[in-house]
Every structure is written in C-alpha cells, then in structure tokens.
Amino acid sequence: MAAVTLPAGYFEQMYDASPDPWSFRTRWYEQRKREVTLAALPRRRYARAFEPGCSIGLLTEGLARRCDWLLATDASATAVAAARRYHSERSERCELRIEHRALPDGWPREEAPFDLVVLSEIGYYFDDADLATVLDDAIGSLAPGGTLLVCHWRHRVADYPLAGDAVHGAVRARRVLHRAVCHDEVDFLLDVFTLGDVPSVAQDEGLAP
Ligand SMILES: C[S@@+](CC[C@H](N)C(=O)[O-])C[C@H]1O[C@@H](n2cnc3c(N)ncnc32)[C@H](O)[C@@H]1O
Structure with a gap:
C-alpha cells in the first residue's frame, strides 16, 4: 500500500x-545545519516569511533575526506551546507569530x-499528492523574486512516505523556480530557489556584472 x-x-x-x-538543543549536527541554513539565505533581511513545521522554535530563532515579520506553524500543539514558551523569553526585532496549523490544509x-x-x-512527511499541493501553495505564495529554502535529511526513515532526495527532486522539477544555492552532503540536501531570475548576492552588491 x-x-x-x-x-x-x-x-x-x-x-x-x-x-x-530530534535533540535540536543539544546536537552539533542540528546546530551546524541551522547555521548552514541561515548562511544560505541570499538576502540580509526578509519582510514577510513563513516557516511551517517549526517544532520547538530553534530554527525560528535564527530566522526571526533576519525577518521583519515571521509566521511559524506546526501540526503539533505541544510543539507550538513549547516554541511559544521559548520565544516569550526572547526579544527579536521581528513580529513573530507561532500558530497551530497542519499542512496542506492549513x-x-x-x-x-x-x-x-x-x-x-x-x-x-507528505505523500506525493500532498507534497504537490504544498509546493503549489509555496510557489503561489511567493512574492516575485522571493526565496524558497528547502532542506532535508537524506537517510531513509521507514515511517516517512518520501525520502529527502525525492522531495528535492519534486521541487527541482518546478521550472518556475531558479536554483540559487545547492548544498549537497552525505546527510542532507539544501536548495535555495528564487521565484524568477534575481541578481546573485555579488551582483546585488555591485561586485559582479
Ligand atoms: C524535524 S521537525 C523540523 C523542525 C525545523 N523545521 C527544522 O528544520 O529544524 C518537523 C516538524 O514538522 C511538524 N510537522 C509534521 N507534519 C506537519 C504538517 N503536515 N504540517 C505542519 N507541521 C508538520 C512536526 O510536528 C515537527 O515538529
């Protein structure tokens, strides 16, 4: 089946x-991956961002430092409560909302x-049809020139409907997206896409033609 x-x-x-x-608080693997993720974002700041599946809010913390407004959501009410508690003790200059929502419907x-x-x-965590819906929504929600960051563990997990590489294959197949960054290592893949062709970071700063 x-x-x-x-x-x-x-x-x-x-x-x-x-x-x-997932031991986000204690594992070096997770800390390093969050730092790689944040370093891969091409823009210094973002005006409005969405992070579904925020868990207890650790990656959210790094994103909040780069965003003026951020909506972080999770399907688990327990994770949402934990993320809210964690962020109640922080004062990023970001307007942060943490909500209980499950994709794709939410x-x-x-x-x-x-x-x-x-x-x-x-x-x-999605089957093929729901992943397609989530990607339609992600692309449909992006502002022109907006950034879509996608990052996944590559080792197979028996319970998960899809493998990480299959998820990245599905996103790469969306021709409307331009791939700006591809970080490929044994344990995880990280791709950054833009909606439309936008100047590279060096072009944006006048360093490259
Ligand atoms: C491995 S954690 C990812 C945390 C964070 N995004 C990161 O990369 O560090 C996955 C989270 O996704 C949430 N999740 C799973 N399926 C979801 C869905 N359909 N909608 C929203 N959140 C979901 C889980 O509850 C869990 O907290």
Missing part, C-alpha cells in the same frame, strides 16, 4: 515521549505574499 501523509498524532506521540525529539494563503518560505525537514 502506498504510504500516506503522516497525521499530526504521529508527531504528538513523539513530543509526548520527548520535549525535543497553508496560510490569507497571509501571502511571502518573500521567504522555509521548508526544512517537513517535505518527506
């Missing part, structure tokens, strides 16, 4: 078993356009 999108209950069980199921179309959408470690 074909694998279907993992339900919110799957993740609630993980948060019941551990407050930090895509915040009413808040679009975004100039940044971050799909980090979430695409492989």
Whole structure:
C-alpha cells in the first residue's frame, strides 16, 4: 500500500515521549545545519516569511533575526506551546507569530505574499499528492523574486512516505523556480530557489556584472 501523509498524532506521540525529539538543543549536527541554513539565505533581511513545521522554535530563532515579520506553524500543539514558551523569553526585532496549523490544509494563503518560505525537514512527511499541493501553495505564495529554502535529511526513515532526495527532486522539477544555492552532503540536501531570475548576492552588491 502506498504510504500516506503522516497525521499530526504521529508527531504528538513523539513530543509526548520527548520535549525535543530530534535533540535540536543539544546536537552539533542540528546546530551546524541551522547555521548552514541561515548562511544560505541570499538576502540580509526578509519582510514577510513563513516557516511551517517549526517544532520547538530553534530554527525560528535564527530566522526571526533576519525577518521583519515571521509566521511559524506546526501540526503539533505541544510543539507550538513549547516554541511559544521559548520565544516569550526572547526579544527579536521581528513580529513573530507561532500558530497551530497542519499542512496542506492549513497553508496560510490569507497571509501571502511571502518573500521567504522555509521548508526544512517537513517535505518527506507528505505523500506525493500532498507534497504537490504544498509546493503549489509555496510557489503561489511567493512574492516575485522571493526565496524558497528547502532542506532535508537524506537517510531513509521507514515511517516517512518520501525520502529527502525525492522531495528535492519534486521541487527541482518546478521550472518556475531558479536554483540559487545547492548544498549537497552525505546527510542532507539544501536548495535555495528564487521565484524568477534575481541578481546573485555579488551582483546585488555591485561586485559582479
Ligand atoms: C524535524 S521537525 C523540523 C523542525 C525545523 N523545521 C527544522 O528544520 O529544524 C518537523 C516538524 O514538522 C511538524 N510537522 C509534521 N507534519 C506537519 C504538517 N503536515 N504540517 C505542519 N507541521 C508538520 C512536526 O510536528 C515537527 O515538529
């Protein structure tokens, strides 16, 4: 039988078993990957950003430092509560909202356009049809020239409907997106796309023609 999108209950069980199921707070792997992710974003600042699957809010923290307005969401109510607690103790100069929403139905179309959408470690929880819907929504929500960052673990996880490489294959197949960054290592893939052809970082600063 074909694998279907993992339900919110799957993740609630993980948060019941551990407050930090992926050890975001303690693993060097996770800290380094967050730093690679943030370093790969081409713009210094973003006006309006969306981060679905924010978990307990660690990547959110780094994004908030670069965004004027950020909507972070998660399918797990426990994760949303933890992320809100974590961010109640911080004072980024970002207007940050953390909401309980499950994709694909909970895509915040009413808040679009975004100039940044971050799909980090979430695409492989969907089946093919739901991933296609999420990508339609991501592309449809991007402002012209906006950034779509996609990052996924590459090792197979039996419960997940898709492999990380398959998720990146599906995004790369969307011809409307221009790939600006491709970070390829044994453990994860990270791609940054822009909607339309935009100047490179060096071009933007007058360093390259
Ligand atoms: C591995 S964490 C990713 C955390 C963060 N994005 C990062 O890359 O560090 C995956 C999160 O996605 C959430 N999630 C899974 N399926 C989801 C869905 N359909 N809609 C929204 N969030 C979902 C889970 O509850 C979990 O907190």
